[in-house]
Amino acid sequence: MTPARSRRPGAPTRTERGIPEATVARLPVYLRALTALSDSGIATASSEDLATAAGVNSAKLRKDLSYLGSYGTRGVGYDVEYLRYQIAREIGVTQDWAVVIVGIGNLGHALANYSGFGTRGFRIVALLDADPTLVGERIGDMVVRDFAELEEIVAADRVSIGVITTPAGPAQEVCDRLVSAGVTSILNFAPVVLSVPDGVDIRKVDLSIELQILAYHEQRKSGEAALPEVPELPAMNGVVPDLPSVGGGVGA
Amino acid sequence: MTPARSRRPGAPTRTERGIPEATVARLPVYLRALTALSDSGIATASSEDLATAAGVNSAKLRKDLSYLGSYGTRGVGYDVEYLRYQIAREIGVTQDWAVVIVGIGNLGHALANYSGFGTRGFRIVALLDADPTLVGERIGDMVVRDFAELEEIVAADRVSIGVITTPAGPAQEVCDRLVSAGVTSILNFAPVVLSVPDGVDIRKVDLSIELQILAYHEQRKSGEAALPEVPELPAMNGVVPDLPSVGGGVGA
DNA sequence: TCGATTTTGTTCTCACGTTCACAAGCTCCT
DNA sequence: AGGAGCTTGTGAACGTGAGAACAAAATCGA
Numbered sequence: 001m002t003p004a005r006s007r008r009p010g011a012p013t014r015t016e017r018g019i020p021e022a023t024v025a026r027l028p029v030y031l032r033a034l035t036a037l038s039d040s041g042i043a044t045a046s047s048e049d050l051a052t053a054a055g056v057n058s059a060k061l062r063k064d065l066s067y068l069g070s071y072g073t074r075g076v077g078y079d080v081e082y083l084r085y086q087i088a089r090e091i092g093v094t095q096d097w098a099v100v101i102v103g104i105g106n107l108g109h110a111l112a113n114y115s116g117f118g119t120r121g122f123r124i125v126a127l128l129d130a131d132p133t134l135v136g137e138r139i140g141d142m143v144v145r146d147f148a149e150l151e152e153i154v155a156a157d158r159v160s161i162g163v164i165t166t167p168a169g170p171a172q173e174v175c176d177r178l179v180s181a182g183v184t185s186i187l188n189f190a191p192v193v194l195s196v197p198d199g200v201d202i203r204k205v206d207l208s209i210e211l212q213i214l215a216y217h218e219q220r221k222s223g224e225a226a227l228p229e230v231p232e233l234p235a236m237n238g239v240v241p242d243l244p245s246v247g248g249g250v251g252a
Numbered sequence: 253m254t255p256a257r258s259r260r261p262g263a264p265t266r267t268e269r270g271i272p273e274a275t276v277a278r279l280p281v282y283l284r285a286l287t288a289l290s291d292s293g294i295a296t297a298s299s300e301d302l303a304t305a306a307g308v309n310s311a312k313l314r315k316d317l318s319y320l321g322s323y324g325t326r327g328v329g330y331d332v333e334y335l336r337y338q339i340a341r342e343i344g345v346t347q348d349w350a351v352v353i354v355g356i357g358n359l360g361h362a363l364a365n366y367s368g369f370g371t372r373g374f375r376i377v378a379l380l381d382a383d384p385t386l387v388g389e390r391i392g393d394m395v396v397r398d399f400a401e402l403e404e405i406v407a408a409d410r411v412s413i414g415v416i417t418t419p420a421g422p423a424q425e426v427c428d429r430l431v432s433a434g435v436t437s438i439l440n441f442a443p444v445v446l447s448v449p450d451g452v453d454i455r456k457v458d459l460s461i462e463l464q465i466l467a468y469h470e471q472r473k474s475g476e477a478a479l480p481e482v483p484e485l486p487a488m489n490g491v492v493p494d495l496p497s498v499g500g501g502v503g504a
Numbered sequence: 505t506c507g508a509t510t511t512t513g514t515t516c517t518c519a520c521g522t523t524c525a526c527a528a529g530c531t532c533c534t
Numbered sequence: 535a536g537g538a539g540c541t542t543g544t545g546a547a548c549g550t551g552a553g554a555a556c557a558a559a560a561t562c563g564a
Contacts, residue, residue, distance in 0.1 A: 298540090298541065300541085314542065314544090315544080317542095318542085318543055318544070322542080322543070324541080324542050324543080325541085325542075326542040326543080327539080327540050327542075328540085328541070328542085329540095329541070330542090
């Protein structure tokens with residue numbers, strides 16, 4: 001029936017021109033590596049060179065790039081400038097994305113000052129906070145505005161990306177406001193699980209989770225199998241060894 | 253030959269009591285969810301309740317927990333306090349981990365002020381910077397010290413975790429110093445790929461990469477298939493459309 | 505022009521991760 | 535005491551990701 005239904009059993013389920021998520025997450029790394037090579041005046045690089053610069057192995061890199069198209073030349077390698085442009089275009093950083101930052105505490109401050117937001121392609125159009133004592137403060141060449149102006153700003157500047165740097169408490173409410181104002185991508189630094197409707201993308205950066213993952217591995221390095229030995233079922237209805245309020249961090 | 257070599261073909265390759273990496277990354281999330289439930293005075297929770305609080309599905313949660321042992325009760329659920337303690341112990345946050353932060357720019361500042369480092373279990377023992385104009389500055393109840401004192405501090409306080417918040421330039425050098433001083437886990441905020449010897453764990457938090465991943469998905473939302481159309485092979489040895497220095501961000 | 509050399513693009517296989525579905529086990533009610 | 539009703543723990547199926555390996559294509563030298 002379907003003319004060329006070449007869905008082999010083991011083939012990754014991707015929509016037409018869709019790129020696997022794992023690959024998407026690596027494209028920015030390749031982009032940065034290419035930029036570094038370009039700045040060093042290198043015009044052509046093999047997959048091996050690129051892979052080394054990006055910290056992955058070359059087979060993976062070649063496979064990743066193959067999802068974008070055939071941009072290399074066999075026997076030669078990749079043209080650095082050309083590949084850089086193709087990846088940038090695929091990611092979407094050839095155009096500018098308007099970004100708002102909500103929650104101007106320590107972290108919001110740091111991000112606002114982050115020079116050029118680390119990478120071009122993103123333009124901070126507003127710093128917002130609900131605290132009246134913060135509104136009006138100058139940070140770099142921007143002024144903190146009232147969170148109430150959110151909808152207006154999003155509409156005026158076609159903002160599609162919001163960054164949440166509030167404490168955990170108000171984060172969900174802020175998130176809901178962002179979504180209903182029209183923001184469809186959110187980067188969340190607050191230590192909570194946010195729920196968003198379909199169609200809205202959300203990514204999370206969580207400091208204390210990263211540290212805890214490191215701690216897990218650290219624990220099995222020093223003193224192999226030296227977990228604090230504890231009775232297996234000591235206290236189903238009684239006392240549990242004292243535990244400082246781990247994991248509950250609600251502060252920003 | 254080998255007595256009980258029960259390596260079934262499809263079984264995940266894990267060493268004795270080793271937990272899959274994907275599961276380890278979720279344990280801190282469960283820990284936080286349990287703490288929230290505990291703070292609400294809830295003593296018992298089903299896998300469904302927990303899964304909702306943690307933002308995952310219940311089958312995954314149950315499987316994750318099963319790697320730790322059988323801590324639930326069929327027909328009832330999990331004792332919140334007890335499970336919380338077991339996870340905390342497994343991760344290693346029942347003990348204190350000494351942490352140094354290197355690079356007291358905007359971000360380092362923010363992390364230093366991060367109340368209780370978001371989560372107990374981690375204790376910042378030093379803020380370090382090589383810039384003499386920063387050394388001596390007070391941040392909260394700490395004073396910025398000279399990076400040259402690193403080795404001394406690591407040895408004195410048994411520091412095993414280092415956080416790098418320098419610009420990209422000095423990051424590898426800082427990393428090398430940390431490693432040779434005895435630090436075996438590193439959390440890197442600098443936008444570079446760091447190389448470390450075996451036995452040292454490294455995790456990376458990269459703001460601009462997160463934004464670029466969001467941009468990728470954003471691009472295929474608005475204007476489906478509306479990638480800027482560009483000739484497929486226009487400029488192997490010629491001009492490439494102008495591209496601001498994307499991905500090269502070296503600022504902190 | 506032809507073969508040697510290099511390096512990409514792709515196929516194949518295996519490992520890992522997620523989800524379904526259900527038996528095992530616990531509690532509670534009759 | 536026994537059965538009904540939940541909920542866990544896990545076996546099995548499925549989907550995604552990683553890496554080895556190789557055929558296809560391009561360059562270069564003779």
